[in-house]
Amino acid sequence: MSDAAAISPESKPHLPRGMHLKHDETRGEWLLMAPERVLKLNAVAVEILKRCDGKATLGEIVDQLAAAFAADRERIETDVRALLAELAAKRMVDL
């Protein structure tokens, strides 16, 4: 599941139990909380992960982001696939 190109557009990515998005007031940044790990998230990753609710498909998430940020769909899809593949390889996202 770690191959970015192999993720199905119908996949409904979500954060499994034990993974949370957290806005950390002390440090003023968005974090992905994981077992024994904390990942600092950039603004793009936050927007992607906020939409990974287990209901929206990969295709829908890309559409939403393209609309919200008036950005090139193909480029967004590349970013989304790369992030999800990386997190899935760490067992931090379920596809």
Place this chain on the structure above:
Amino acid sequence: MNAPQKVSEAVAAPVGILAELTHRCPLACPYCSNPVELDAREGELDTETWKRVFSEAAAVGVLHAHLSGGEPASRRDLVDIVKHCHDVGLYTNLITSGVGISEARMRELADAGLDHVQLSIQDAEAQSADRIGGYKGGFARKMDVAKWVNEVGIPLTVNAVIHRANIARAGRMVEFAVELGARRVEIAHTQYYAWAYLNRKALMPSREQVEKAVAEVEAMRKTYAGKIVIDHVAPDYYARYPKACMGGWAKRTLNVTPHGKALPCHAAETIPGLEFWNVREHSISDIWFNAPAFNAFRGDDWMLEPCRSCPRKHQDYGGCRCQAMALTGDPRNADPICHLSPHHDKVAAIAATFEEVDANVPATDYVYRTLKTQAPVA
């Protein structure tokens, strides 16, 4: 040691707190990282004090609460404590042997907001596992607990400490963790402090065994990519440079003992002359920023050569203070694991004890960890 000193960089907020809720434990693992002199039940912090500690930790910026022990399930108020950690916004991790957790209690912990369970295993075979842990039936109970953790949907990490009695199955333990439904597995070679130091003759594997086990576990990263994450702590006796112990002294995490003493790492009390503060008298914020033991090795003003002028000094922070103390007699020295240390020969002497190990002699002669009797001095 505790002379006032300048901390050269601004002190960042802590990210984790390791709470040793109790030193009581039904198991008696001979490599336990708790101190040889364990805290008795009398004198353990009460529920309200622990809650205050976690509230203060969250307020100062702590993200992860690691509920450990001893066996944290030996505390009757465990569910209450988990709920409080969750309520104040801490990511809550239970580090357990599994003994003392029933199916009903697992559900209560899940409902209270527990985020993650780290379950120890002593071996991948029942008979050997129960002998190592000194607790009959422990292995079977762990199988049940793993199942319940999966049923309530909490992510599971399996943790195995490697030594002579189980090193032949280091790779097998990764497979076993997969079978138990773990998303993460920690394979940690024994670090010879505390109880493990007392038992080092029985625990130490041969160099050949270590190399075989390390290669076996490393090969599994590829086999199980995307299936399980492998955290592998290999022995450092053959390394050229030391590890950045604790990610730097008092830089990321703090420990609180059952009686409330706050430590920069679990072995910090082996360093003489440090002044530790207790959470009964000081807030977590006060301890983190002002306790003498926490400031003792912050920044780099305390460093001696070869660390002081070393380009790696902000990368590995001179390694482990406790290991420097144990092997050179001065905690300010470079961790002698480093090949640049003038005391590096002491590590070679330890590595040589690996060579003397006769792997065919079964490791049976343990001083089991216990609260009740004083362990003999090594």
